[in-house]
Amino acid sequence: MAIVLSIDNLSKKYGSLKAVDSLSLQVxxxxxxxLLGPNGSGKTTTLGMVLDVIQPTGGSFSxxxxxxxxxxxxxxxxxxxxxxxxxxxxxxxxxxxxxxTKGADHQNIAKMLDLVGLGTxxxxxxxxxxxxxxxxLALAAAMLNDPEVLVLDEPTNGLDPQGIAEVRDLILRIAAxxxxxxxxxxxxxxxxxxCTHVAVLRTGKLVTDGPVGNILSAKEQLIVSxxxxxxxxxxxxxxxxxxxxxxxxxxxxxxxxxxxxxxDLNRDMFAQGxxxxxxxxxxxxxxxxxxxxxxx
Amino acid sequence: xxxxxxxxxxxxxxxTFWIILAVYVLLLLLIxxxxxxxxxxNKALGDExxxxxxxxxxxxxxxxxxxxxxxxxxxxxxxxxxxxxxxxQQVIDGLSRAEVVLAKFYVVLALAVFSTVFILVLGLYFGLxxxxxxxxxxxxxxxxxxxxxxxxxxxxxxxxMLFAFIVRKSGLAIIAFIAYTKIVEPLIHFNLPxxxxxxxxxxxxxxxxxxxxQDLFGQLTSPIEQLSPAxxxxxxxxYVGLFLLLTYAVLKxxxx
Numbered sequence: 001m002a003i004v005l006s007i008d009n010l011s012k013k014y015g016s017l018k019a020v021d022s023l024s025l026q027v028x029x030x031x032x033x034x035l036l037g038p039n040g041s042g043k044t045t046t047l048g049m050v051l052d053v054i055q056p057t058g059g060s061f062s063x064x065x066x067x068x069x070x071x072x073x074x075x076x077x078x079x080x081x082x083x084x085x086x087x088x089x090x091x092x093x094x095x096x097x098x099x100x101t102k103g104a105d106h107q108n109i110a111k112m113l114d115l116v117g118l119g120t121x122x123x124x125x126x127x128x129x130x131x132x133x134x135x136x137l138a139l140a141a142a143m144l145n146d147p148e149v150l151v152l153d154e155p156t157n158g159l160d161p162q163g164i165a166e167v168r169d170l171i172l173r174i175a176a177x178x179x180x181x182x183x184x185x186x187x188x189x190x191x192x193x194x195c196t197h198v199a200v201l202r203t204g205k206l207v208t209d210g211p212v213g214n215i216l217s218a219k220e221q222l223i224v225s226x227x228x229x230x231x232x233x234x235x236x237x238x239x240x241x242x243x244x245x246x247x248x249x250x251x252x253x254x255x256x257x258x259x260x261x262x263x264d265l266n267r268d269m270f271a272q273g274x275x276x277x278x279x280x281x282x283x284x285x286x287x288x289x290x291x292x293x294x295x296x
Numbered sequence: 297x298x299x300x301x302x303x304x305x306x307x308x309x310x311x312t313f314w315i316i317l318a319v320y321v322l323l324l325l326l327i328x329x330x331x332x333x334x335x336x337x338n339k340a341l342g343d344e345x346x347x348x349x350x351x352x353x354x355x356x357x358x359x360x361x362x363x364x365x366x367x368x369x370x371x372x373x374x375x376x377x378x379x380x381x382x383x384x385q386q387v388i389d390g391l392s393r394a395e396v397v398l399a400k401f402y403v404v405l406a407l408a409v410f411s412t413v414f415i416l417v418l419g420l421y422f423g424l425x426x427x428x429x430x431x432x433x434x435x436x437x438x439x440x441x442x443x444x445x446x447x448x449x450x451x452x453x454x455x456x457m458l459f460a461f462i463v464r465k466s467g468l469a470i471i472a473f474i475a476y477t478k479i480v481e482p483l484i485h486f487n488l489p490x491x492x493x494x495x496x497x498x499x500x501x502x503x504x505x506x507x508x509x510q511d512l513f514g515q516l517t518s519p520i521e522q523l524s525p526a527x528x529x530x531x532x533x534x535y536v537g538l539f540l541l542l543t544y545a546v547l548k549x550x551x552x
Contacts, residue, residue, distance in 0.1 A: 051388045073390040084381040088310055100302040101389040151402040169315060 010059035034191035037201035077142035078151035087127035104145030346426035367456030374460035490521035503528035
């Protein structure tokens with residue numbers, strides 16, 4: 001897979017505050033890459049830097065293997081923070097201004113307005129739009145010249161449940177066309193539902209990254225019990241892939257290191273002559289995992 | 297030129313733009329109309345004011361006061377881009393910082409063309425109606441004040457543009473622009489000898505449209521040393537270049 005965006009040791013300092021601290025990550029072509037982190041963790045600053053509006057203090061990045069230029073910008077459609085349009089211009093005229101800048105075909109304007117469900121509102125001024133309509137207009141603007149990559153910053157922020165569902169559905173439909181999507185969000189649920197890959201940020205630092213399945217779901221808890229717990233505990237001490245374990249009444253709660261599953265544990269227990277009476281895999285709630293990830 | 301077309305797309309439906317432009321046009325018309333109907337010693341002042349070929353000098357001198365209004369218009373158009381955050385979006389969408397500056401400079405040029413043509417039309421109208429000498433010679437012999445006025449208008453608006461990009465808030469930028477042109481620089485002039493301060497931006501720019509009858513005035517008091525319009529053109533153009541470079545440097549250094 002080709003690398004669409006490569007970030008290498010990128011940093012941004014505001015005085016003594018490190019908004020982004022030596023961040024490195026790579027976005028592969030065709031992935032839906034989530035930047036996940038609480039408010040103020042450096043998601044927007046990171047996107048601002050790779051989109052040429054914030055000057056990095058250190059480090060570098062490249063789009064499609066090149067530096068940022070007019071040519072690379074035209075392959076990327078992006079929304080940063082709030083939808084930014086001229087309030088006194090109609091939806092159509094706003095998109096005309098953007099089509100000029102992007103060198104996009106003006107015939108796409110009507111098509112994109114239809115795609116985001118604003119076809120009948122093309123002559124309404126931007127200031128008359130609801131927040132949901134503004135977000136959808138921003139999506140239409142980002143997709144105006146059919147870019148290979150979409151960068152979306154909190155695209156469902158402030159929307160009602162129906163609006164959120166619509167935008168997510170739209171993102172998945174766009175991704176199904178083979179486009180790469182980079183999505184910043186503080187909503188775990190959103191990243192889990194939409195993204196294929198995720199990078200978790202905390203105070204500007206990369207906490208962890210990888211496929212969503214590995215980061216958010218693999219660390220399941222196992223609950224084991226046996227007739228006699230003593231040999232189980234002894235064995236758990238020695239097994240190298242046990243991340244942690246703790247005895248609770250008549251059972252043991254444990255977590256495994258990445259890449260191991262309950263099958264491995266069961267096999268090794270049996271090989272050592274320990275027969276488990278219970279082996280339950282329990283997924284931790286996503287929120288709990290997320291809080292653990294950003295706390296540790 | 298595509299940049300200018302896009303700027304026009306943003307500006308033409310914008311009511312604030314037309315209001316400021318209308319105020320500019322109406323104030324200029326009002327001043328000329330008033331001076332044409334004032335009677336001094338049973339003689340209409342207009343008869344004096346609108347005599348060709350001196351009309352062009354008097355007209356551009358009057359018009360130069362209104363450059364401030366054009367500057368404010370430019371400040372409004374630029375600071376709007378900051379408050380709507382559209383400047384950021386345009387850079388994301390593909391403009392370089394140099395193109396952002398260039399696009400606004402094209403607007404400055406377009407506004408200067410507009411005001412110069414407007415003054416040309418005013419001059420032709422009032423000259424042909426009120427002047428006793430309506431010959432081609434009288435009409436065009438001193439029309440070089442118009443290109444001087446054009447350079448002056450461009451330079452004033454480019455300075456306004458620099459203030460807008462530095463300050464980014466419309467109210468503060470307008471105050472800074474007026475404070476600099478009308479208070480700060482005159483105070484500096486006050487403390488410097490004429491042969492140095494005549495090259496200062498505001499003084500050099502104002503030399504492009506000299507005050508009518510200043511020679512006479514100078515004979516009565518001590519003569520004021522200032523550049524002739526022809527001599528002031530090169531410094532004025534250099535200032536335009538300097539303001540543009542500074543604007544670009546400010547954009548380049550800062551986050552959007």
